[in-house]
Amino acid sequence: NAGVTQTPKFQVLKTGQSMTLQCAQDMNHEYMSWYRQDPGMGLRLIHYSVGAGITDQGEVPNGYNVSRSTTEDFPLRLLSAAPSQTSVYFCASSPDRFGTEAFFGQGTRLTVV
């Protein structure tokens, strides 16, 4: 049982490049979410999904897109990377949104130069 898997673990991008951060879970969880963690800022919610085909914006959605075509996968797309998007990104999943434990991936450390 792999849990929540994020790839890649590290990435360096040039300003203006695009890329997709992958997140996959094998627990058949309905709820998935993306966060960024910056020093002194805690984790901030970027986008979330309560089920396949449904996505919504979190606290800091600008510059990021998501899709949820399957229950298992929830990729995060940076369309045109900016230095302000340098951060550590975490993906999480939970069985549902009503009161169940959230499980986190190990994170992707992204640097935009």
Next chain:
Amino acid sequence: KQEVTQIPAALSVPEGENLVLNCSFTDSAIYNLQWFRQDPGKGLTSLLLIQSSQREQTSGRLNASLDKSSGRSTLYIAASQPGDSATYLCAVMNRDDKIIFGKGTRLHILP
């Protein structure tokens, strides 16, 4: 807009002491509150989950309480050990389906 605050931001205590970490939130319309631990450079590990209808949860030396009406939660760590050194984060799951985190408390247990 939900805001989650954790006090203190950092804490150092001698090994063996009991300690309390605090978390407050502004909107009581939540499904649950969860406490996490994060070691440097690592992901988050769930410690305790308290449903909105519950008052407390216990796991080993950890006890978390929830007072939804006052918007407060505490994480009590008994007989602290150097291995407890980490950042502790609390997060609430709002009824608008958003999980909002506090900024965390950095805990250092002195041997």
